[in-house]
Amino acid sequence: MASNFESSSRNNTTNETAANWDDEDHYSLLGVPFTANHAEITRAYRQAMKRAHPDRQRPDRRAASEELARRLNAAYATLSDPIKRQAYDRTIRQQVIQDQIMRRYVGGFQTFDDVSGPARSFRQREPTEAERRERQEANRQASLTLVVVAVGVTALFLVAILLSSLLGAAMHAVR
Secondary structure (H helix, E strand, C coil), rough: HHCCCCCCCCCCCCCCCCCCCCCCCHHHHCEEEEEEECCHHHHHHHHHHHHCCCCCCCHHHHHHHHHHHHHHHHHHHHCCCHHHHHHHHHHHHHHHHHHHHHHHHHCCCCCCCCCCCCCCCCCCCCHHHHHHHHHHHHHHHHHHHHHHHHHHHHHHHHHHHHHHHHHHHHHHHHC
């Protein structure tokens, strides 16, 4: 679990309510699902702290363990407080939706190698057959929606012209 974490010197305070998406999210850090209740979060936090506590580590791994313990404490402080958790979940949802939109319609952000090396973009993986079918279906639905809207607007426009001409003819006949 600790091997997947970045060893960075970022500060995550317990008063922080916004998610820092450069770090891993609190749920995956504690190893609990988004639907976990308070008891499950507490149990996962205690188990993770037992494994990662700096006093239980060899001296050469103590610094990394202290950083992991800080992140675990910040995750637990956020997820155990209902108000902070709600704000954190809202931030996660916004970021997930934004990432999905960017991947679907823009193809994601272009990333580059470090400045000293050649600036080349990383290739995206080829979409699977299911993803291609899903994209084609989404394109069909979008096209159908555009056609339906265009036909509806045209029909409303024609009905308005017809009604105005009938109303004009009725007014002319009354005079």
